[in-house]
Amino acid sequence: xxxxxxxxxxxxxxxxxxxxxxxxxxxxxxxxxxxxxxxxxxxxxxxxxxxxxxxxxxxxxxxxxxxxxxxxxxxxxxxxxxxxxxxxxxxxxxxxxxxxxxxxxxxxxxxxxxxxxxxxxxxxxxxxxxxxxxxxxxxxxxxxxxxxxxxxxxxxxxxxxxxxxxxxxxxxxxxxxxxxxxxxxxxxxxxxxxxxxxxxxxxxxxxxxxxxxx
Amino acid sequence: xxxxxxxxxxxxxxxxxxxxxxxxxxxxxxxxxxxxxxxxxxxxxxxxxxxxxxxxxxxxxxxxxxxxxxxxxxxxxxxxxxxxxxxxxxxxxxxxxxxxxxxxxxxxxxxxxxxxxxxxxxxxxxxxxxxxxxxxxxxxxxxxxxxxxxxxxxxxxxxxxxxxxxxxxxxxxxxxxxxxxxxxxxxxxxxxxxxxxxxxxxxxxxxxxxxxx
Amino acid sequence: xxxxxxxxxxxxxxxxxxxxxxxxxxxxxxxxxxxxxxxxxxxxxxxxxxxxxxxxxxxxxxxxxxxxxxxxxxxxxxxxxxxxxxxxxxxxxxxxxxxxxxxxxxxxxxxxxxxxxxxxxxxxxxxxxxxxxxxxxxxxxxxxxxxxxxxxxxxxxxxxxxxxxxxxxxxxxxxxxxxxxxx
Numbered sequence: 001x002x003x004x005x006x007x008x009x010x011x012x013x014x015x016x017x018x019x020x021x022x023x024x025x026x027x028x029x030x031x032x033x034x035x036x037x038x039x040x041x042x043x044x045x046x047x048x049x050x051x052x053x054x055x056x057x058x059x060x061x062x063x064x065x066x067x068x069x070x071x072x073x074x075x076x077x078x079x080x081x082x083x084x085x086x087x088x089x090x091x092x093x094x095x096x097x098x099x100x101x102x103x104x105x106x107x108x109x110x111x112x113x114x115x116x117x118x119x120x121x122x123x124x125x126x127x128x129x130x131x132x133x134x135x136x137x138x139x140x141x142x143x144x145x146x147x148x149x150x151x152x153x154x155x156x157x158x159x160x161x162x163x164x165x166x167x168x169x170x171x172x173x174x175x176x177x178x179x180x181x182x183x184x185x186x187x188x189x190x191x192x193x194x195x196x197x198x199x200x201x202x203x204x205x206x207x208x209x210x211x212x213x214x
Numbered sequence: 215x216x217x218x219x220x221x222x223x224x225x226x227x228x229x230x231x232x233x234x235x236x237x238x239x240x241x242x243x244x245x246x247x248x249x250x251x252x253x254x255x256x257x258x259x260x261x262x263x264x265x266x267x268x269x270x271x272x273x274x275x276x277x278x279x280x281x282x283x284x285x286x287x288x289x290x291x292x293x294x295x296x297x298x299x300x301x302x303x304x305x306x307x308x309x310x311x312x313x314x315x316x317x318x319x320x321x322x323x324x325x326x327x328x329x330x331x332x333x334x335x336x337x338x339x340x341x342x343x344x345x346x347x348x349x350x351x352x353x354x355x356x357x358x359x360x361x362x363x364x365x366x367x368x369x370x371x372x373x374x375x376x377x378x379x380x381x382x383x384x385x386x387x388x389x390x391x392x393x394x395x396x397x398x399x400x401x402x403x404x405x406x407x408x409x410x411x412x413x414x415x416x417x418x419x420x421x422x423x424x425x426x427x
Numbered sequence: 428x429x430x431x432x433x434x435x436x437x438x439x440x441x442x443x444x445x446x447x448x449x450x451x452x453x454x455x456x457x458x459x460x461x462x463x464x465x466x467x468x469x470x471x472x473x474x475x476x477x478x479x480x481x482x483x484x485x486x487x488x489x490x491x492x493x494x495x496x497x498x499x500x501x502x503x504x505x506x507x508x509x510x511x512x513x514x515x516x517x518x519x520x521x522x523x524x525x526x527x528x529x530x531x532x533x534x535x536x537x538x539x540x541x542x543x544x545x546x547x548x549x550x551x552x553x554x555x556x557x558x559x560x561x562x563x564x565x566x567x568x569x570x571x572x573x574x575x576x577x578x579x580x581x582x583x584x585x586x587x588x589x590x591x592x593x594x595x596x597x598x599x600x601x602x603x604x605x606x607x608x609x610x
Contacts, residue, residue, distance in 0.1 A: 026362060058359045059414070062391075065363035066401070066417040076414035098388060105389065108413070133389040133423055140410065140421075162387070166423055173408050222604055223569075223597060229547050230464055230554070230570045233456045240473050241455055245448050247477070248484040 027060055035070030039077050046081045051088060052097045055104065056080055083107045090116035091128065102132035109139045115149040123156045130162040131155075134169040141173055142182035151190055158197040168193050339384040340424050344370065344394075346404065349377040351396050358392030358419075360385055365395040391419035436496045440487050447487070451480055454497070457571065458504055464566050465508040467555040475511050479504040498580040501571070505563060505581055512559055553603040557596055564589050565596035 024043060028036055039060045043053045059080050063073035087103035088095055090113045095103070103116050119128055119135075131152050138148040155165060168189050175185035344356050354370040360383060361367040370379035391410045394402040403409060404420035412418055431453050438446035458479065462472035482503050554562060560582075567573045567581060568589075575586035582589065 058362070061363040062359070063415055065357050065365070065393075065395075066412075066415045068415040068417075072415060079414070102389065129388060130423075136389065137408075137421070137423065141408070169423065177408070220601070222601060225546060226550050226600060226604070227569045229550050230566070231460075234459050234463055234469065234472075236456050236459060237473070240477065241451055244451055244477050244480045245444070247481055248447065249444065251481065251485065 024057060027057060030064045031060065031073070032070055035073055038070070038074035042074070042077050042081050046084065049085060051081070051084045052100055054097070055084060055101050080104060080108075086113055087116065089113070091120050095120075096127065096129070098129035099127065099132065102129045102136070106132050106136045106139075109136050110145050111135060111139060111149065112145070115145070118149070118153060119156065122153050126156065127162075131165055134165045137169045138172060138186065141176050143172070143186050144183070147183065147186065151186060155190075155193065155197070158194065158199075160193065160197055164193055164196070339386055341382050342385050342422065342424060343380060343382045344392075344404075345378060345380045345406075346370065346394050346396075346402070347378050348394075348396060348402070351379075353397055354379040355395045355398075356381065356383075356392055357395055358390050360390055360392075365398060370394075385424050387424050390422050390424065392422065393419050431496070436487075447484060450483075450496075454500060455480075458500070461501070461566060461571060462504060462508055464554060464570060465505075465559075465562060466511060467551060471511055475507040476504065479507045482507075495577070495580060498577050501567070501573075502581045505567075508563070509559060549604060549607050550600075553600050553607070556603065557599055560584075561592050561596040561599065564592035565600070568593045569597075 024036075024040060027039060031039060039056070043056050046056060047053050056077050059077050060073050063076060068076075083104040084100055086107055087100045091099055091103055106116065107113070115135075116132075119131060135148055135152045138151070139145055143151075152165070155168070160168075171189045171192075172182070172185045175189065176182050180188075346354055348354055354372075355365045356368050356370060357363045357365050368381060368383060370381040372379050392404070394404065396402050401417065403418060407420035407422060409418045410421045431450060435446050435449050435453075439450055455476065458476045459472055462475045463469055466472050466475060479500065483500055554565075557565070563582065564578065564584075567578050568575075573581070575589050578584075578589050579586055584592075
């Protein structure tokens, strides 16, 4: 009796689905079985939505390193999966993995989805991973979300490049560590950077998306 | 009562659980001794004849030469180390602490330095040097998203003749959270780097941003 | 007993003396209880607790716990108690003279029904006769109310070994106390 190719394909599909649980050997080796099942389920759903799953693996492994209980790990991974979906929706389907991850981190510290859309619209062709990272950094250090978003937007519109954004973020951070109020630190360092950038009049990039309310 | 099956053991546990009277003088003594020891430690460090950063710089220079890297890297390293020089108190106490600011202006503290590496074949990767001054420990590792948070993946090496541990990794641009694991048992934040809150697990990490030129 | 807010430990790590004082006041009674039960002598217990807090103070700025400050504190304290125990053995003072646990015990002992006081003395003596690892495990589990995971962080021993120690300690205590009471 010959084996129909359809039966073989079907069997392969079943095996593939059944072995989905074995697709994350890095996690399987370091999580207890119940936690692993919970995390693997979230990863599978995320993969099915076409979203990156590496950040989820990373989040779970971070929980292992921090000796977090299993339920906490599953919850953290599930929340991150939601943020990845929201990030990709805000940045558009062509967003890179680094951009989606950076946007998810920004969402985690309270940057709203509208702000992500605004950033994407302001510089549709520029990579957003570093600007989003600096935005997250500023908000984490105590700058109000609206102010931080406007700052990064303005810098992008004025043509600031990644090294300048990073330098601004680092300088603000150091000033705050030295005791300066966050808003003051941002104002001071922003002046410094803006002074080195071409003025708005020289740029044709315009945003058609209304600015978020302060 | 936990797993106790008879009155006797219940009595035993109850008796032993009574909190003893606390002498206020004993507590005051602890606080006084703690303050004295900290003041003594500060005095010892101030009395050292050679500024630690010079010694550390020379040690790093030997380490890099030993690793067989180009003199160009050594020159770049000088820039990185000079920016990173911190007084000993700040190393112990971390950024923003009263110890670091008492009596002298603490220089800005910086986290791991992304060294522009002219010999790297891959343009996207940057060499990042991690440094931890940790006297009296057996082992230091760094964990983060770049190595699957695996404490066996990236071990630091102690610079001979010093208490400083270091390693350099190649990282693509991005934002990384990380921490040191000391003696395979203790989570240690980088005293020179900013901290990331952790709403998911409640354990702070250090943060570093790697960009590109 | 409720745990201290995480921010107190964080502040103490950054050198805040007031925060460190809060930590000492919060944990001192339990630490003294544990050390007293381990060492059988209040003065030694105070010494052990003092040394433990000083070590914690010295190590605080450099290390960050996995959010388990209490386990770290008790690990340091348990090590101090073991060290003091070993020191006394070397000095040949293995059989410690009995000492009243509380000032009230002396009064109790003179009361007509002083069974409580007598029992306490017997419990104390029987406890001190236990091998140190069994005593430590028994106290952490039954008196300090800790779980086996936390005890593993404190002692370094696996939960299976700890469970055996707790059970063995209970059996020995029970046997010794029944023997004493029937005498």
